[in-house]
Amino acid sequence: MRLEEVVFQAIELWPNRVAVVHKDRSWTYAELGDHAASRKKRIAEAGFSEGDRALLWMENSAEYIATYLAVLGLGGVVVSLHPQVPASEVSRIIRHVGATGLVVSPSIRQWTAGDFDSTELRFILKEDEMILHDHRGAVMKGPAGLAQIIYTSGSTGQPKGVMLSHQNLIANTRSILAYLCLSPEDSIMAVLPFVYAYGNSVMLTHLFVGGKIVIENSFVYPNLILDRMVEERVTGFSGVASTYAILLNQSNLKAYTFPALRYLTNAGGPMLSELLNQMRSVFSDKRIYLMYGQTEAAARLTYLPPEDLDLKSGSVGRPIPGVSIKIVKEGVEIARPGEVGEVCASGENIMQGYWEDPQATAKVLDGGWLRTGDMGRLDEEGYLTLVGRNNEMIKSGAYRISPVEIEEILLQHPGVQEAGVVGVEDQILGEVICAVVTLKQNRRPTDQELLAHCAQRLASYKRPKSIYLVEELPKSPSGKVLRQGLREISRAALRAPAQAIS
């Protein structure tokens, strides 16, 4: 069965139930089906067909869901990008994935049609406006059964396209439905971007069961989100650790009650015990699920049943139905309970590979097992505890960010000699991005100029919070930049604002 067929079953079963609420609009499942059919017709007329890739550069919206279903309904592959990604990066991804269609939310303004002249797009669709291009060359088809390609940052810099099949996504969605016990009576306050695996899963789980998706795209004023949760009587809320930190520190959360709310989920990174304790105190009568996963796993791998929060404190739980976890030491040997090694996973949810990157794929897929790159241990009962990462990725808010990608952007500035980027601890975001930079003799940009340089080239969540100018980066005797040294410079500067060293 295909992903959109499962959703169309829900549309047939529950046509009059509300599917999605966004701002002052709501669509029933029947209306969602109609909008998806209409969009499908439009993009088919523009030349989109089976196996083609469509890039959805869209905010969370009813139109996003309709477009998602339309693309899949034509046998196409959905490739989604965050609204804050700059046009230059969108263009690069379009070329990388060979997309023939681009659909853009009207709220995204930082582009012109000319930004995509170097691509082979056949159409750009923005609301009802269709721009057609005359590219009619053969389109390379990807692997059979592909539904989505989700771009995720890797430690080597450029994001990689995770290929997820219909079966990957259906298996993972059904597994999550089983342990969350979702039903048509459920509704979710959706604040996580649908373009990433966690938000994608939030969307799919509710579409599968005829639940309601209430969309709020801005977390700038969390009190608005809380008002909406009460007004729409949502039964569930999904966030990452920084979401909950913001709610606790920047909203009037403690003044609210949520009589309809049944559960909350956390994934996308660990939740510190202090934060979890505060959450449990505020939401004392709600079920809290801690979860772990990876885009490469479509995305869920483990969950901690709420009743085990005390007994298995610090754990991210046991494998979800259909998933197996093993810990591997030194790349080969299976670890015994309690021993630390790399977390590996298998199941129907594991990706097909990275788009057009067999080498990177071969590094992580091995005999049906996914090497996650995370370090952890299993206890005697099979509960997983993570003990760290074996790469240098920064986890800031809901995002996984490659420091190398930001370093490369900084090095593009003519005044920058060397750049080192690290994550430094932050109470709200988990980590904030800091850059330490040396300058060339002939060009001496200020830190503000370099921040502006990054702002023009990076999505907002990838931009450094601070840039520190130094005479020399900390290095080992062999010349390797020491990230711990960069962190120390950044921490010291955050405590007492640094001055540029001229």
Add this chain to the structure above:
Amino acid sequence: MQQIEKELRQFVIDNFLFGQGDVQFKNDDSFMERGIIDSTGVLELVAFLEKKYQIKVGSEDLIPDNLDSITNLRRFLENKLQIA
């Protein structure tokens, strides 16, 4: 009140627009809709208001009507400073 608006604009330009005073935004423009401020930016804005104007901003005050444009900020400050 023009002085307050000038101070507020300069804070926004210095802290969220990297000192680029040529980025155009009107006093009534929504920071949220223009993408000028994100959720951690609100914390920086609140810290600035409390320090500069010696007011207390409560968690119930963190709503767009109070904070989401230069005009809204000015009105919010007028109320707070009258009460103080």
